[in-house]
Amino acid sequence: MKKITFLLFAFSLITFKTIAQESKFKLGIQGGLNYSSFRGYDSYADENPGFAYVFGISFQHQIQENLSIKADLNYERKTQNFKGTVEVLNPEVPTGPMEGNYRFKTTAYLNYIVLPIMIKYNFSRDKSFYINGGPYLGYLLKSGIKSKSNIPGVINADDEDTDRKKSLDFGLSAGIGKEFKLDSNHQIYVEIRENLGLQNISKTEVINDGTIKTNSLNLLVGFTFN
Numbered sequence: 001m002k003k004i005t006f007l008l009f010a011f012s013l014i015t016f017k018t019i020a021q022e023s024k025f026k027l028g029i030q031g032g033l034n035y036s037s038f039r040g041y042d043s044y045a046d047e048n049p050g051f052a053y054v055f056g057i058s059f060q061h062q063i064q065e066n067l068s069i070k071a072d073l074n075y076e077r078k079t080q081n082f083k084g085t086v087e088v089l090n091p092e093v094p095t096g097p098m099e100g101n102y103r104f105k106t107t108a109y110l111n112y113i114v115l116p117i118m119i120k121y122n123f124s125r126d127k128s129f130y131i132n133g134g135p136y137l138g139y140l141l142k143s144g145i146k147s148k149s150n151i152p153g154v155i156n157a158d159d160e161d162t163d164r165k166k167s168l169d170f171g172l173s174a175g176i177g178k179e180f181k182l183d184s185n186h187q188i189y190v191e192i193r194e195n196l197g198l199q200n201i202s203k204t205e206v207i208n209d210g211t212i213k214t215n216s217l218n219l220l221v222g223f224t225f226n
Helices: 002-023
Strands: 026-039 047-062 067-088 100-123 129-149 157-160 168-181 186-197 213-225
Touching: 047 100, 047 213, 067 213, 100 168, 168 213
Parallel strands: 026 067
Antiparallel strands: 026 047, 026 213, 047 067, 067 100, 100 129, 129 157, 129 168, 168 186, 186 213
16 A cells, blocks of 8 residues: 555656646645544543644646645545543453553544645735635545553554545645745745545444544645746
8 A cells, every 4th residue: 555655646746747847837745744633423532633744745727826726635644542541450360460550542543645626825915925725535545543551461453444434535625824935946835724524434323423524734844846
């Protein structure tokens, strides 16, 4: 799967670079932090948003002086954490854990290839600030739950549950950013982007007739050229 993802990005990068050179469209690379959570259900646990990462390429076509169409192709990891303690009393076997309180942490994760297609509008006197927004489509590569604890004899686990999640996710993306011009052909930019999932990604029944929907906040740093 990692080889397929790498080849997909490499092929897209070569294709977009060729188009950009021929038509003067902007091509970019970007990466950053991803702060995500899942919503739509009543949880019995005290869940917290998780930090992960996002990276990919971007393609931009200017329609008017201040208006552009921008498409990204990103690899995005979305996570959510639960931390707690468990009390072990009267172990049943001599080789089991000793009595006491132990810490544990579980992390639910989803790895996506995400394609947002957005309208971008540049504003301010020098047109360096911008807003953008539009729909996105995500394809699930893998999902699962990682468990860690300091309980003696308990093995940390990574249980995959991709078959219990839907392959496609979709929603809305909106962001605000600032561009810094290096020269006539090169720029760097910083953007904060919110991604609101609208699809119930669970194939199985959720407690209390709920749903599982994604939500993520990206802090992106990118480089563009034409």
